[in-house]
Amino acid sequence: MSAYRSRAALIALGALLAACARHPAPASLAAPQVTVGRAFTTRLAVVRTAIGDVEPGASPVITAPTGGRLTDISVQSGSAVVAGEILARLRPPDPAGAPRPPLVIRAPVNARVVRVFVQDGQRLHPGQRLFGLAGTSIRTARAPFPAVLHPPLRIGQRVLLHSPLAPRSPVTGTIARLTPAKRTHHALYAWITLPPRPGFTVGSPLRVDVMAGRAQRLLVPPGAVFLRRVGTVVFVVRGRHVYARPIRAAHVVAQGVVIRSGLRPGTEVVTHAPVRLTNGMRVRIAHRPAP
Numbered sequence: 612m613s614a615y616r617s618r619a620a621l622i623a624l625g626a627l628l629a630a631c632a633r634h635p636a637p638a639s640l641a642a643p644q645v646t647v648g649r650a651f652t653t654r655l656a657v658v659r660t661a662i663g664d665v666e667p668g669a670s671p672v673i674t675a676p677t678g679g680r681l682t683d684i685s686v687q688s689g690s691a692v693v694a695g696e697i698l699a700r701l702r703p704p705d706p707a708g709a710p711r712p713p714l715v716i717r718a719p720v721n722a723r724v725v726r727v728f729v730q731d732g733q734r735l736h737p738g739q740r741l742f743g744l745a746g747t748s749i750r751t752a753r754a755p756f757p758a759v760l761h762p763p764l765r766i767g768q769r770v771l772l773h774s775p776l777a778p779r780s781p782v783t784g785t786i787a788r789l790t791p792a793k794r795t796h797h798a799l800y801a802w803i804t805l806p807p808r809p810g811f812t813v814g815s816p817l818r819v820d821v822m823a824g825r826a827q828r829l830l831v832p833p834g835a836v837f838l839r840r841v842g843t844v845v846f847v848v849r850g851r852h853v854y855a856r857p858i859r860a861a862h863v864v865a866q867g868v869v870i871r872s873g874l875r876p877g878t879e880v881v882t883h884a885p886v887r888l889t890n891g892m893r894v895r896i897a898h899r900p901a902p
Contacts, residue, residue, distance in 0.1 A: 663754025
């Protein structure tokens with residue numbers, strides 16, 4: 612190349628560099644701004660779920676949910692009752708001797724009282740029969756649960772019922788009795804008295820949720836979980852870069868996404884990004900949570 616051409620090439624290169632300085636790279640090529648949150652722990656309700664079906668109701672028996680002294684019986688054999696009506700009150704014992712508020716015994720459905728098994732003022736033990744009911748509108752549900760649960764199921768326990776005809780409108784039922792499953796020794800049938808509702812027709816399925824206490828769980832804020840080819844990931848922030856980390860997500864709750872494994876509390880993760888994130892991408896932090 613001649614000296615003239617070399618000089619011309621250098622001049623052209625200088626002009627190009629000057630133009631680049633005046634016109635920076637498009638924003639799409641710059642590091643995207645992301646919002647960052649932290650993995651955190653909180654106590655959540657532990658729910659045990661079973662799928663059951665609706666069966667014709669026989670004559671449900673209301674039993675004592677706990678021990679204590681029965682007072683204020685307001686019905687007798689032959690009385691007609693409506694769902695929610697108070698039948699009696701039960702005063703549980705207190706080892707310390709301090710007074711405790713009484714438990715209210717209510718009718719679970721519209722029915723007729725056919726038997727009264729107890730007397731006013733009688734001392735009761737948990738599960739003791741109180742009242743026998745009958746009615747054409749009575750329905751029961753049968754749902755299988757593991758034979759060993761912590762805490763165990765108990766008669767009189769309230770459960771949440773979800774009908775496929777109204778999945779967003781759960782209702783409350785009551786465990787009337789517990790029986791072992793005939794075909795397996797590892798299951799227990801919970802027989803649940805259903806409230807009057809058109810969706811609970813004989814043979815229809817339903818989901819039964821039992822509250823089994825509370826436990827510590829690890830969560831990430833909403834928006835922190837992404838789906839990639841390797842599976843479900845979060846993007847962990849390290850300095851000015853983000854890195855995909857596979858995790859096992861359990862389910863979504865109001866506070867965020869429950870994480871089963873793959874993450875530690877306090878880990879910084881991306882909760883919002885304007886572009887599709889990739890492993891090792893350089894980013895700018897638009898917002899970082901306070902330590």
